[in-house]
Amino acid sequence: MSVGHDEKFDITVQGCPSRSVLRHATDRWTPLIVPALAGGALRFSALKEAVAGVSSKVLTETLRSLQRDGLVHREVFVDHTPIRVEYELTELGRTLILPLAALRTWAETYAPDVLKARDVYDAGSE
Amino acid sequence: MSVGHDEKFDITVQGCPSRSVLRHATDRWTPLIVPALAGGALRFSALKEAVAGVSSKVLTETLRSLQRDGLVHREVFVDHTPIRVEYELTELGRTLILPLAALRTWAETYAPDVLKARDVYDAGSE
DNA sequence: CGGCATCCATCCCGATACTG
DNA sequence: CAGTATCGGGATGGATGCCG
Numbered sequence: 001m002s003v004g005h006d007e008k009f010d011i012t013v014q015g016c017p018s019r020s021v022l023r024h025a026t027d028r029w030t031p032l033i034v035p036a037l038a039g040g041a042l043r044f045s046a047l048k049e050a051v052a053g054v055s056s057k058v059l060t061e062t063l064r065s066l067q068r069d070g071l072v073h074r075e076v077f078v079d080h081t082p083i084r085v086e087y088e089l090t091e092l093g094r095t096l097i098l099p100l101a102a103l104r105t106w107a108e109t110y111a112p113d114v115l116k117a118r119d120v121y122d123a124g125s126e
Numbered sequence: 127m128s129v130g131h132d133e134k135f136d137i138t139v140q141g142c143p144s145r146s147v148l149r150h151a152t153d154r155w156t157p158l159i160v161p162a163l164a165g166g167a168l169r170f171s172a173l174k175e176a177v178a179g180v181s182s183k184v185l186t187e188t189l190r191s192l193q194r195d196g197l198v199h200r201e202v203f204v205d206h207t208p209i210r211v212e213y214e215l216t217e218l219g220r221t222l223i224l225p226l227a228a229l230r231t232w233a234e235t236y237a238p239d240v241l242k243a244r245d246v247y248d249a250g251s252e
Numbered sequence: 253c254g255g256c257a258t259c260c261a262t263c264c265c266g267a268t269a270c271t272g
Numbered sequence: 273c274a275g276t277a278t279c280g281g282g283a284t285g286g287a288t289g290c291c292g
Contacts, residue, residue, distance in 0.1 A: 009234040009235075009237045009238070010234065011158065011230050011233055011234055012162075012176065012177065012178060013178060014178040014179035015179075017237055017241055018233045018234045018237040019233075021233045021236065021237045021240045021241075022157060022229065022230065022233035023154070024240075025229065025232070025233060026152035026157065026229070027264090028149070028264075028265075031148060031152065032137065032138065036138075043273085043274090044273075044274055044275075045273065045274075048274095050138065051138065052138060052139060052140040053140035053141075054266095055265080055266055055267075056274075056275065056276090057265085057266075057267090057275085057276080057277090058264085058265060058266070059275095060274085060275065060276085061264095061265090067247070068243065068244055068247040068248075069240045069243055069244060070239060070240060070242070070243025070244075070246075070247075071240075071243075076274095080273090081273095082273040082274080083272085083273055083274065083275090084273075084274090085273080085275085092236060092239050092240070092243070095232065095236060096232060098228070099225070099228045099229045099232045102224070102225045102228060103148065103151065103152070103225045103226075103229065104137050104148065106151070106221065106222060106225045107135075107137055107145075107147045107148035107151060108135040108136065108144045109135075110147070110218060110221060111135045111143055111144040111147045112135070113196060113218050114147045114150075114196060114197075114218070115143055115147075116196070117194065117195055117196025117197075117218070118194055118196075120196075121193070121194040121196075122194070153284090154284080154285075155285095169253085169254090170253075170254055170255080171253070171254075174254095181285075181286055181287075182254075182255070182256095183255085183256080183257095183286075183287090184284085184286070186254080186255065186256080187284090187285085202254095206253090208253040208254080209253055209254060209255090209292085210253075210254090211253080211254060211255085
């Protein structure tokens with residue numbers, strides 16, 4: 001049932017399909033969406049709230065892409081008025097939580113240092 | 127001297143500066159460049175070779191951006207003909223190695239599953 | 253060798269408006 | 273509520289050519 005394992009993918013090689021996999025994983029909103037779903041299924045509106053700033057259109061597109069890659073499952077509850085749609089990480093999708101959460105923690109942790117470095121750099125190049 | 131630590135950055139908040147930090151870390155070539163420099167300094171041409179497919183222009187731009195963020199140090203050796211330029215991770219830059227390497231390993235590991243999911247998805251939506 | 257200058261494709265992505 | 277449709281702009285990235 002092969003979740004994972006194969007040595008034929010090397011991301012340093014030009015044209016390797018793993019590159020497109022990595023690119024989707026690092027799409028603008030993916031590092032925010034996937035950790036947001038780590039706690040369990042969320043409806044569209046709740047997800048949109050959890051990922052402040054994303055538009056409906058882009059959120060839909062990104063979710064579609066994640067769904068296509070097998071990372072997210074979309075469930076529609078028909079017998080609900082108004083309609084209810086939930087998004088949930090698949091088993092495969094859950095393997096992305098830790099790597100992306102680590103990246104996110106990194107950004108929050110070192111943001112002060114990076115911002116300071118930018119100031120220094122910009123001050124020196126006037 | 128504060129490398130790290132502060133609780134005021136929350137990436138889920140719209141407008142939080144940590145978002146721009148994350149975006150640079152997930153720029154197209156950054157996840158390939160930073161791990162490539164994990165083993166030590168490399169010259170421009172060696173780096174370009176290690177990251178197959180990147181153009182000189184984009185590699186320069188990305189390195190500039192990493193330099194501005196304080197993640198990469200650029201050293202020019204003047205007494206060399208032809209000129210020799212080396213790029214090296216800073217202390218701050220080295221903190222990015224593990225998160226990015228994890229992401230890269232994830233992509234290589236699960237690429238088969240993702241590709242298969244895409245086939246299934248595309249087959250179902252004709 | 254290690255760039256920068258140009259030009260150009262395209263592709264995210266966002267704002268707005270509208271719908272079952 | 274959970275989208276879709278449309279438009280458009282700005283950033284990103286690639287090809288080519290020139291330079292110290």
